[in-house]
Amino acid sequence: MNKHLAHAFRVLPAAAVLAAGAVLSAGGVVSAHAAAPERPAAIQLAANPYERGPAPTERSITAERGPFDIEEIDVPAGSGDGFNQGTIYAPTDLSQGTFGAIAVSPGFVSPEALIGWYGPRLASQGFVVMTLETNSLFDVPAARGEQLLAALDYLTGDSKVKDRVDSSRLAVMGHSMGGGGTLEAADDRSSLQAAIPLAPWNINGDWGNVRVPTMIIAADNDFIAPAGSMAEPFFGSLTAAPEKAYLELRNAGHMTFNSPHTTIAKYSIAWMKRFVDDDARYEQFLCPAPAPNGDIAAYAGTCPTG
Numbered sequence: 001m002n003k004h005l006a007h008a009f010r011v012l013p014a015a016a017v018l019a020a021g022a023v024l025s026a027g028g029v030v031s032a033h034a035a036a037p038e039r040p041a042a043i044q045l046a047a048n049p050y051e052r053g054p055a056p057t058e059r060s061i062t063a064e065r066g067p068f069d070i071e072e073i074d075v076p077a078g079s080g081d082g083f084n085q086g087t088i089y090a091p092t093d094l095s096q097g098t099f100g101a102i103a104v105s106p107g108f109v110s111p112e113a114l115i116g117w118y119g120p121r122l123a124s125q126g127f128v129v130m131t132l133e134t135n136s137l138f139d140v141p142a143a144r145g146e147q148l149l150a151a152l153d154y155l156t157g158d159s160k161v162k163d164r165v166d167s168s169r170l171a172v173m174g175h176s177m178g179g180g181g182t183l184e185a186a187d188d189r190s191s192l193q194a195a196i197p198l199a200p201w202n203i204n205g206d207w208g209n210v211r212v213p214t215m216i217i218a219a220d221n222d223f224i225a226p227a228g229s230m231a232e233p234f235f236g237s238l239t240a241a242p243e244k245a246y247l248e249l250r251n252a253g254h255m256t257f258n259s260p261h262t263t264i265a266k267y268s269i270a271w272m273k274r275f276v277d278d279d280a281r282y283e284q285f286l287c288p289a290p291a292p293n294g295d296i297a298a299y300a301g302t303c304p305t306g
Helices: 003-011 014-026 058-062 118-123 141-157 177-188 231-237 254-258 262-276 280-285
Strands: 070-075 085-091 099-105 127-133 165-175 194-198 214-219 244-249 296-301
Touching: 058 262, 070 118, 085 118, 099 118, 099 141, 099 177, 099 262, 118 127, 118 262, 127 141, 141 165, 141 177, 165 177, 165 262, 177 194, 177 214, 194 262, 214 231, 214 254, 214 262, 231 244, 244 262, 262 280
Parallel strands: 099 127, 099 165, 165 194, 194 214, 214 244
Antiparallel strands: 070 085, 085 127, 244 296
16 A cells, blocks of 8 residues: 555545445435526627537526537546546537537546536536546545546547647546545646536645636535535635635535536536636626525635636
């Protein structure tokens, strides 16, 4: 056992291991939220070459599938350097040019299947997405961050969809230790356009060097990566991030992120669209900041463009 893994086991609460193991058999928590009534699309603030798809509405951003047809491509082990294997979800419409790309990591002792729902949900909104099976179920956050970046390099360099990906518009996302890995990746590569750590777990609490627009999504009933000791202070430490946001889900736990969830999807899509695609049409979902409601316990942020 390497020293990083040994240290992780010493500091990771036993409840985390038990709960993570349980989710492999239980399948996680399913959260079903009714879509809010549709409202008129916002006025387009500024046309740019990266906008993909029609103007968004509340209904379109909360839908189970977006406007793009997608294909699923298996990425077997050995396909690239620095990561294990995974699945690519990519829009099939090539008429609008290239797309931004997002790599997604699962959490501790969690297989790719538990974060698989993010692939089609995000890709159908106009992104190339790769969900990962990590090198080991026990990989610590730093290793997961390296794998996220390796997956992005594969997408832009050797993958079957490399001609669909804009290598200047890349992002990372992950759950639990994958969320901690998301912060690690953003810290290591400032050229990323966006990062979304989901219920992030990491023994490192200082992210003052991150210069990537970052949205942290946490849960109010998370006993594995408690928001008060991880997500909230992580958010507070993002002093160099040009834009940042913190969203805390109401009546949600650590495993909520492993099943389709409308609020997680809505704000993840809005954040990725706003910063990966520079699409100001999605600013309406982030500014003004959403007020607490039945799904959101707390929200804070810089609000895009200040």
